[in-house]
Amino acid sequence: MTTYKGIAASDGIAIASAFRLTEPDLSFKKHSIDDPDREIRRFHDAIDISKEELLTIQQRTLEDLGRHEAEVFKAHIAILSDPELLTRIETVIRREHVNAEAALGEVTDSYIKIFNSMTDNDYIRQRSSDINDVTKRVLSHLLGVKLTDPALINRRVIIIAHDLTPSNTAQFVPNYVKGIVSDMGGRTSHSAIMSRTLEIPAVVGFKGSLAEIKNGDTVIVDGLTGNVIVNPRQDEIKQYQDKIKKYRNRKNQLSSFKNQTTTSSDGKHPILAANIGTPDDLTAAIENGAEGIGLFRTEFLYMDSDQLPTEDEQFSAYKDVLQKMKGKPVIMRTADIGGDKDLPYLDTPKEANPFLGYRAIRMSLDRTDIFKVQLRALLRASAFGDLSVMFPMITTINELKRAKNILEQQRQQLISADVAVGHIKIGIMVEVPAAAILADQFANEVDFMSIGTNDLIQYVMAADRGNKRVSYLYQPYNPAVLRLIKSIIDACHENGIPAYMCGEMAGDQTAIPILFGMGLNEFSMSATSILKSRALIKGLDSREMVTLANRTVSLASTSEQVVHYVHQALEAE
Amino acid sequence: MEKRQYNIIAETGIHARPATLLVQTASKFNADITLEYQEKSVNLKSIMGVMSLGVGQSASVTITADGDDEKQAIDAITETMKAEGLTD
Numbered sequence: 093m094t095t096y097k098g099i100a101a102s103d104g105i106a107i108a109s110a111f112r113l114t115e116p117d118l119s120f121k122k123h124s125i126d127d128p129d130r131e132i133r134r135f136h137d138a139i140d141i142s143k144e145e146l147l148t149i150q151q152r153t154l155e156d157l158g159r160h161e162a163e164v165f166k167a168h169i170a171i172l173s174d175p176e177l178l179t180r181i182e183t184v185i186r187r188e189h190v191n192a193e194a195a196l197g198e199v200t201d202s203y204i205k206i207f208n209s210m211t212d213n214d215y216i217r218q219r220s221s222d223i224n225d226v227t228k229r230v231l232s233h234l235l236g237v238k239l240t241d242p243a244l245i246n247r248r249v250i251i252i253a254h255d256l257t258p259s260n261t262a263q264f265v266p267n268y269v270k271g272i273v274s275d276m277g278g279r280t281s282h283s284a285i286m287s288r289t290l291e292i293p294a295v296v297g298f299k300g301s302l303a304e305i306k307n308g309d310t311v312i313v314d315g316l317t318g319n320v321i322v323n324p325r326q327d328e329i330k331q332y333q334d335k336i337k338k339y340r341n342r343k344n345q346l347s348s349f350k351n352q353t354t355t356s357s358d359g360k361h362p363i364l365a366a367n368i369g370t371p372d373d374l375t376a377a378i379e380n381g382a383e384g385i386g387l388f389r390t391e392f393l394y395m396d397s398d399q400l401p402t403e404d405e406q407f408s409a410y411k412d413v414l415q416k417m418k419g420k421p422v423i424m425r426t427a428d429i430g431g432d433k434d435l436p437y438l439d440t441p442k443e444a445n446p447f448l449g450y451r452a453i454r455m456s457l458d459r460t461d462i463f464k465v466q467l468r469a470l471l472r473a474s475a476f477g478d479l480s481v482m483f484p485m486i487t488t489i490n491e492l493k494r495a496k497n498i499l500e501q502q503r504q505q506l507i508s509a510d511v512a513v514g515h516i517k518i519g520i521m522v523e524v525p526a527a528a529i530l531a532d533q534f535a536n537e538v539d540f541m542s543i544g545t546n547d548l549i550q551y552v553m554a555a556d557r558g559n560k561r562v563s564y565l566y567q568p569y570n571p572a573v574l575r576l577i578k579s580i581i582d583a584c585h586e587n588g589i590p591a592y593m594c595g596e597m598a599g600d601q602t603a604i605p606i607l608f609g610m611g612l613n614e615f616s617m618s619a620t621s622i623l624k625s626r627a628l629i630k631g632l633d634s635r636e637m638v639t640l641a642n643r644t645v646s647l648a649s650t651s652e653q654v655v656h657y658v659h660q661a662l663e664a665e
Numbered sequence: 666m667e668k669r670q671y672n673i674i675a676e677t678g679i680h681a682r683p684a685t686l687l688v689q690t691a692s693k694f695n696a697d698i699t700l701e702y703q704e705k706s707v708n709l710k711s712i713m714g715v716m717s718l719g720v721g722q723s724a725s726v727t728i729t730a731d732g733d734d735e736k737q738a739i740d741a742i743t744e745t746m747k748a749e750g751l752t753d
Contacts, residue, residue: 170685176711203713210719223713399677
């Protein structure tokens with residue numbers, strides 16, 4: 093048995109056998125063969141098995157995840173059924189007397205080269221990754237090694253992976269994937285956020301060698317402490333089973349908070365809302381008693397597709413969310429694409445500093461054609477619920493004014509075309525230090541502000557939140573960050589508008605007492621954090637938290653001191 | 666031999682999904698079917714061939730079918746082209 097440490101990224105505990113999501117060794121040597129006919133038969137056998145496998149995966153993906161996710165496998169099958177491709181590979185085997193692996197590599201490489209050279213056609217260029225995937229599958233059968241297909245998992249497992257991509261997690265079957273261990277990223281990496289959405293216990297930033305965990309090893313993932321135990325002893329399994337039971341009990345206990353409004357011990361009502369990434373996430377938000385949606389990331393519409401989403405596609409997604417929330421407030425953020433969320437079909441050039449580059453509102457104001465389509469869809473949806481719209485990455489007042497003008501223009505156009513439009517509240521996401529510092533000026537222009545702490549913290553601390561070597565600088569409790577947050581909240585209140593927060597910090601149990609003391613009006617967090625936050629706030633007295641907040645911003649010089657102050661205040665309660 | 670010319674009106678040209686459907690349609694027929702664009706000609710039953718042409722918007726392409734079911738083939742392909750909004 094060995095215990096490893098990592099970063100606790102998603103609550104819960106799981107015990108299951110390890111499933112390594114790794115790339116097998118697919119290297120081979122080119123060599124000559126004596127019997128081309130036999131080699132061609134071997135090649136066809138590999139093609140047939142690959143196609144059979146793809147059919148199974150396609151079917152499974154279709155049943156468990158949907159048509160869109162299954163589409164890619166259909167394309168893979170089409171490639172393996174291509175008569176030209178097969179004939180060309182056979183010809184190389186016959187003419188050059190080389191092994192099937194070498195012939196396959198040579199022919200598929202030539203196609204990949206052609207596709208990659210089509211700089212003016214993103215759709216096609218992207219297909220070179222499909223050819224790459226299919227080639228790997230056929231190669232694996234020629235070489236007799238096994239590929240790992242997450243969609244084919246049919247027993248309870250803990251996924252062990254270097255990193256998880258959205259396309260990996262899209263293939264996960266929730267009933268089988270019980271836990272996740274990865275050695276990349278921090279609490280705010282995409283795989284961490286994804287695992288919280290799927291409610292799968294996860295430990296990221298694993299501080300050991302993943303290679304030491306073998307397929308089938310029993311693994312305990314403790315997403316509460318960040319511990320990972322490989323091949324635990326019987327008594328440890330017993331101990332963790334008890335811990336799982338306790339965790340479940342606590343969860344059940346918390347569920348009594350589901351239908352209550354959030355109330356502090358002295359009768360204050362901050363709003364606890366949920367952050368969602370897709371309309372599918374609404375179920376978890378509603379089940380966890382969200383009083384609204386504080387952040388609907390609209391990017392999924394752009395990312396789950398190989399072309400720009402149409403106005404109607406967007407309209408129906410937005411309307412769906414508003415209707416399901418039954419009149420509760422919903423804040424939708426216009427597309428935050430670019431940065432680390434690159435869209436292959438938009439062909440934006442690679443940048444040296446994507447987080448400081450062409451993304452979010454910067455892209456929207458440049459590509460107003462794309463922006464207008466989204467705004468029209470939002471305006472049309474606003475007739476179906478309580479909608480607020482906020483712009484991400486606003487840095488200057490002029491950007492905000494331009495965005496508001498374009499929105500107003502679209503509203504007028506829709507109204508003159510007799511399209512039903514509701515009232516929309518307009519806000520900005522405060523995540524750029526320039527906007528945070530000038531919050532009092534921005535407050536004159538908007539109905540609300542929402543502090544996006546994930547980016548604000550990395551910009552204030554000048555530390556990439558995905559970079560493990562500087563992750564120690566990602567400090568939500570740093571007094572510099574807290575002072576800035578307080579000044580934003582104060583600026584909002586002095587100008588008569590509410591202050592919201594939609595970063596991970598809003599659901600952080602240590603930060604909540606301070607933020608509550610600063611008078612934050614809405615906390616928007618991962619759905620799974622809502623009930624425990626409601627339980628926490630129930631025990632807080634706002635007057636004492638005001639004292640705590642003032643104490644931290646005026647006296648603390650380090651994160652550790654802030655944490656210490658919070659503990660002191662909570663103990664006194 | 667049946668031959669027909671089409672103007673591609675789809676903004677994204679013949680991209681992955683319509684290409685797959687065109688190939689599926691073509692593969693149902695015995696006739697040899699080719700797609701010609703900018704003096705290059707490929708087998709319309711080959712997805713890789715079709716995609717490697719990189720047919721973009723406002724391109725003019727010619728499809729030729731040669732075989733016992735050439736007429737039905739061209740009709741079916743024309744229908745797919747229209748259904749996918751590639752041509753009008």
